[in-house]
Amino acid sequence: MKVKETDNRDTGNNIFVSWVERLKRILSFLHNNRERLHASVKESRNLYKTLIENTLESIAVFQNGNIILCNVAFCNMLGYSMDETMKLGLGLIAPEDRHRMTEIHKKRMLGELETMNYPGIFLHKTGVRLTLDVNSSTVKVNGQYASFITMRDMTSRLAMEQALRESEVKYKTLVENSLDGIAIIKDDKIRFANNTLCKMLNYTAEELYDMPSIAVLYPPEEYEKTLAIIKQRRNPGASNITDAIMMITSAGVIKECEFTLSPIEFRGEDASLITAHDITERKKNEKELRLTKEKLQKLNLELESKVTETAGKLTEANTLLIRVQKENLQSQFDVLKQQVNPHFLFNSLNVLTALIKLDPNLAVNFSGNLSKVYRYVLENKDNELVELKTELQFLDAYIMLLNIRFVGKLNVNINIPESRLNDLIIPLAMQLLIENAIKHNVMSKSVPLTIDIFIDQDNFMNIVNNLNERPTQLVSTGIGLKNIENRYLLLNNTKPVFEKNATHFIARVPLVIND
Amino acid sequence: MKILIIEDEMFAARMLENMILEYNPGFEVVATLESVQDSIAWFKSNEQPDLIFLDIHLEDDISFAIFREVTISCPIVFTTATDEIATRAFQVMKIDFLHKPIMQAELNAMIDKYVKLPKKPTVINPDIFNDIIINR
Numbered sequence: 001m002k003v004k005e006t007d008n009r010d011t012g013n014n015i016f017v018s019w020v021e022r023l024k025r026i027l028s029f030l031h032n033n034r035e036r037l038h039a040s041v042k043e044s045r046n047l048y049k050t051l052i053e054n055t056l057e058s059i060a061v062f063q064n065g066n067i068i069l070c071n072v073a074f075c076n077m078l079g080y081s082m083d084e085t086m087k088l089g090l091g092l093i094a095p096e097d098r099h100r101m102t103e104i105h106k107k108r109m110l111g112e113l114e115t116m117n118y119p120g121i122f123l124h125k126t127g128v129r130l131t132l133d134v135n136s137s138t139v140k141v142n143g144q145y146a147s148f149i150t151m152r153d154m155t156s157r158l159a160m161e162q163a164l165r166e167s168e169v170k171y172k173t174l175v176e177n178s179l180d181g182i183a184i185i186k187d188d189k190i191r192f193a194n195n196t197l198c199k200m201l202n203y204t205a206e207e208l209y210d211m212p213s214i215a216v217l218y219p220p221e222e223y224e225k226t227l228a229i230i231k232q233r234r235n236p237g238a239s240n241i242t243d244a245i246m247m248i249t250s251a252g253v254i255k256e257c258e259f260t261l262s263p264i265e266f267r268g269e270d271a272s273l274i275t276a277h278d279i280t281e282r283k284k285n286e287k288e289l290r291l292t293k294e295k296l297q298k299l300n301l302e303l304e305s306k307v308t309e310t311a312g313k314l315t316e317a318n319t320l321l322i323r324v325q326k327e328n329l330q331s332q333f334d335v336l337k338q339q340v341n342p343h344f345l346f347n348s349l350n351v352l353t354a355l356i357k358l359d360p361n362l363a364v365n366f367s368g369n370l371s372k373v374y375r376y377v378l379e380n381k382d383n384e385l386v387e388l389k390t391e392l393q394f395l396d397a398y399i400m401l402l403n404i405r406f407v408g409k410l411n412v413n414i415n416i417p418e419s420r421l422n423d424l425i426i427p428l429a430m431q432l433l434i435e436n437a438i439k440h441n442v443m444s445k446s447v448p449l450t451i452d453i454f455i456d457q458d459n460f461m462n463i464v465n466n467l468n469e470r471p472t473q474l475v476s477t478g479i480g481l482k483n484i485e486n487r488y489l490l491l492n493n494t495k496p497v498f499e500k501n502a503t504h505f506i507a508r509v510p511l512v513i514n515d
Numbered sequence: 516m517k518i519l520i521i522e523d524e525m526f527a528a529r530m531l532e533n534m535i536l537e538y539n540p541g542f543e544v545v546a547t548l549e550s551v552q553d554s555i556a557w558f559k560s561n562e563q564p565d566l567i568f569l570d571i572h573l574e575d576d577i578s579f580a581i582f583r584e585v586t587i588s589c590p591i592v593f594t595t596a597t598d599e600i601a602t603r604a605f606q607v608m609k610i611d612f613l614h615k616p617i618m619q620a621e622l623n624a625m626i627d628k629y630v631k632l633p634k635k636p637t638v639i640n641p642d643i644f645n646d647i648i649i650n651r
Contacts (some may be wrong), residue, residue, distance in 0.1 A: 342596075342597045343596050343597045343598070346596035346597045346614075346615055346616070347524070347596045347615065349615075349616050350524075350527055350530075350596060350615035350616040350617070351524060351526045351527060352616075353530060353616040353617075354526040354527055354529060354530030354616075355526060357530065357533060358526060358529055358530065358533075404526070405524050405526070405527075406523075406524065407525050407526075409574060442574060442575040442576070443574055444549070444550060444574045444575065470575065470576050470577075471576050471580065471650065472576055472577050472579070472580060472648045472649065472650050473577070473648065473649040474571065474572075474577060474598055474600060474601060474647060474648055474649075475600050475646075475647050475648065475649060
């Protein structure tokens with residue numbers, strides 16, 4: 001655009017220079033051949049006068065500090081009439097530039113200067129200073145040197161106007177399309193508001209114009225404070241500080257805004273340029289983000305406690321497992337302990353001692369059976385299962401010992417078919433159940449303890465005794481039944497079943513068929 | 516000396532009686548009882564003896580049950596095979612007891628104690644055994 005401008009001016013210059021040269025030649029010709037060419041001069045003068053008068057270029061001829069010739073364009077450019085222009089002469093030049101230009105004119109009057117092009121400052125009638133492109137050259141008028149001045153303001157002014165318009169459009173576009181609300185505030189009143197601010201506050205630009213700025217601030221009772229902040233921002237060095245203020249829309253909606261304030265000149269006076277960015281949404285998002293974060297943290301905590309809880313449960317389960325394993329070991333140990341039951345041994349020895357004195361033959365029989373019992377215990381203590389016939393032989397010896405100890409107070413009836421004698425059973429289970437029955441029940445001659453031993457249709461060995469429970473017991477390890485259960489548990493076999501009804505205690509111990 | 520035997524195993528009771536008479540044939544075994552119920556009944560209708568040999572496991576209950584029903588004012592010697600808990604309790608409470616099988620020498624020493632020393636009644640509070648019994 002600027003290049004084109006220059007071209008135009010150059011073209012204008014060239015035209016004009018050639019035109020001036022021609023005019024100079026004409027004037028010289030006129031000067032030298034006044035009489036001879038009087039008629040043609042008159043014609044030419046009229047022609048050029050018309051040309052000069054009608055050109056858009058401003059033209060003036062200065063001689064001895066006075067304007068001796070100027071055209072309408074020159075007068076219009078400076079806002080004066082032809083007469084006023086002629087009178088003012090060098091007074092048309094702005095005082096600060098008058099001396100310089102007068103000096104140029106003086107030199108030209110001496111014929112010393114070539115054609116020159118320079119900017120000159122002139123005063124418009126309104127007082128506005130106009131900087132104009134001045135093209136001056138020396139001409140001779142009436143035998144005297146004169147300054148031939150042409151000035152072009154139109155081109156540059158148009159260009160400036162164009163540039164200004166473009167600049168305005170640019171800034172207007174920028175301002176209106178800005179995502180920030182922009183306002184100019186002067187004397188605590190809104191003098192300008194952009195579209196964004198209008199939309200943000202739900203007003204039209206017309207409504208906002210001249211509105212006191214406090215009307216859009218919130219809360220109203222704090223506007224003094226807010227205004228103080230705004231005023232403080234006007235101080236040099238405090239500008240462009242980002243802060244948050246509350247604004248209120250025409251509908252009463254509160255908007256939190258980030259704002260900046262910069263001092264500007266507005267129509268020649270001090271004003272404030274405010275930008276406001278609606279951060280309500282952002283704050284809302286931030287709040288949601290914070291809430292979500294809190295939720296996540298809470299979830300995380302819950303998860304952690306669940307993990308801890310589960311870990312605790314696992315530990316508990318592990319402890320339980322260890323306890324079960326320990327119980328298994330304990331029960332294995334108990335089995336061993338059971339197999340050499342010291343109570344039974346010492347009671348038997350006590351009776352044997354008595355028999356030696358009282359009935360030596362029975363004592364021999366008793367000690368023989370006691371030996372059988374303990375030999376069996378030693379031989380089978382490591383076996384998981386024994387054949388039923390072996391167990392029953394041991395049981396016969398054991399029952400014989402009991403019958404001698406508890407004469408007439410105990411009846412044990414064994415009824416096992418021979419076909420089942422090869423079946424397997426855990427060793428000493430039946431003996432333990434008999435001992436249990438003796439331990440828990442009253443047994444006297446009048447009410448003897450009766451124990452029936454048989455195999456039922458479900459392949460369980462039954463040890464059944466009539467119920468006549470003793471009121472109190474000495475504290476004991478209480479491992480009897482548990483011991484049998486644990487041993488079957490270790491075998492992964494069917495569990496034994498223990499039932500008690502009103503009249504009987506029924507122990508059912510699974511048999512393992514020996515193939 | 517009048518001696519009472521409370522023991523549910525017949526041969527054990529007869530053996531003990533023989534051993535007491537071995538110590539002193541002049542001693543009198545006033546009765547041999549096999550159950551708690553018989554013992555309570557006996558104490559209710561007889562004078563207290565000079566010494567009692569008392570088994571723990573009787574045919575109908577443990578012998579401590581007797582003390583709930585009758586007050587015994589004579590010395591008692593408990594007899595037991597291997598009731599560990601009872602044995603420990605006797606030791607703690609300084610109650611006399613004999614382990615089965617009973618040896619003649621140990622029995623003699625025990626009886627000596629009660630013959631030679633002035634007779635001091637052993638009043639047994641039945642509650643002292645609460646910690647070692649389970650009530651059904």
